[in-house]
Amino acid sequence: MLLQGKQIYVKPVEESDADALLKLEVENRDFFQRFTGLREEAFYTRQGQLERIQEALESSKGDQGYLYVIGLRDTEEVIGEIMLTEVVRWNLQSCWIGYFLDQRHNGKGYMTEAVQLVVKHAFQELKFHRIEAGVMPHNLGSIKVLCKAGFHQEGIARKNVNINGQWEDHQTLAILNEEDHRSQSQVQRYNPSVIAPPIGPYTHVTKVPKGAELLVLSGQVGTDMEGGLPDDMKEQVENTLANIQRLLAAEALSADHIVKINIWAAQQVDWVHFHQVWEKFHGGKAPAMTMAYVPALAMPSIQVEIEVWAAKW
The missing domain is CATH 3.40.630.30 (Gcn5-related N-acetyltransferase (GNAT))
Incomplete structure (x- = not known):
């Protein structure tokens, strides 16, 4: 040294x-x-x-x-x-x-x-x-x-x-x-060595700073700014993540503040495309995430819905 x-x-x-x-x-x-x-x-x-x-x-x-x-x-x-x-x-x-x-x-x-x-x-x-x-x-x-x-x-x-x-x-x-x-004032994400690494782009453990305010974004769907919902699954995924980013920004937050994400899809996800937009969305270490396929969502036209939990300090 x-x-x-x-x-x-x-x-x-x-x-x-x-x-x-x-x-x-x-x-x-x-x-x-x-x-x-x-x-x-x-x-x-x-x-x-x-x-x-x-x-x-x-x-x-x-x-x-x-x-x-x-x-x-x-x-x-x-x-x-x-x-x-x-x-x-x-x-x-x-x-x-x-x-x-x-x-x-x-x-x-x-x-x-x-x-x-x-x-x-x-x-x-x-x-x-x-x-x-x-x-x-x-x-x-x-x-x-x-x-x-x-x-x-x-x-x-x-x-x-x-x-x-x-x-x-x-x-x-x-x-x-x-x-x-600074580390105590931020959401911390890590993967403990006591278990195998994640099998996908997510993090096993998330630690929330003491005294943080918890914000929950209700399930977001892939509508555009005018409320239109595209038929294409890829476009719905992109729109959904863009809507989440706008909501976070409105609360002076970013993807770094995310504690947990839950994703429900009613159609098969194109994982190559999803990984590309997902990495761009979180811009670093992926947050904790649960992904599930469901028979249907609230409306037949909705193919994906994403719920976000975030911490504000």
């Missing part, structure tokens, strides 16, 4: 990075010490860095933490570290983010870019819902980095972290995965 930015790249740490991390830590020892806990001398040896990397790799395998290195794209020089720690899954899906950047490269926008890359990866690939950060209030540069990356300030945690031998207050910042909110 390699996360490419405009000026820098971010990648998971490897054992081969031991020398580069040692150089980074030794050259920035006094600078980094102002923002971290006290470290033993062994930390500033190649063996110490190698053991640190090995522990990080084990943490990554166990989904307990992730350590990345930051490098310059033009020279591939390692100029920083960024880590996700304190991973909690289940009902929290959260972690903490921390980072260190070579003092010579502060103020160039590198860390803002690195944080943005890692946050995007953490949300999209690692499926975190919330990422938190703690910064000493006087570290305005780091707070600025996080705010530029989309974090918001939440409050002060008093004397909560031992930094360089002293208990320090920290400004708490956090960023939320907005995709989680």
Whole structure:
């Protein structure tokens, strides 16, 4: 995995990075010490860095933490570290983010870019819902980095972290995965792996967002805008789906809001044609659907009728 930015790249740490991390830590020892806990001398040896990397790799395998290195794209020089720690899954899906950047490269926008890359990866690939950060209030540069990356300030945690031998207050910042909110605000369709895939263009399970308003469109038939009903079954199918789209649009809805569709046909359906217009109608993942042949509908001229249930939020 390699996360490419405009000026820098971010990648998971490897054992081969031991020398580069040692150089980074030794050259920035006094600078980094102002923002971290006290470290033993062994930390500033190649063996110490190698053991640190090995522990990080084990943490990554166990989904307990992730350590990345930051490098310059033009020279591939390692100029920083960024880590996700304190991973909690289940009902929290959260972690903490921390980072260190070579003092010579502060103020160039590198860390803002690195944080943005890692946050995007953490949300999209690692499926975190919330990422938190703690910064000493006087570290305005780091707070600025996080705010530029989309974090918001939440409050002060008093004397909560031992930094360089002293208990320090920290400004708490956090960023939320907005995709989680959007997915909870939409009808979700999926096919569980516990049963075989659908045998047709429909979805097994539909989840309706909490608090949604339920709308039911009574069975629609294939009349045109003037109320005329064509004899051709294909035209009736097309007209019926077009009428449903108009009704949905009138309620500021689309096919994405559909919870369930019931289709009744009194004549044989041309499935090649139906699949074409059906795919165009739903424009993506097909909704839940029941299709049945019946002896007759309300009028002999009606060959197909479709009922729609939709959710509005």
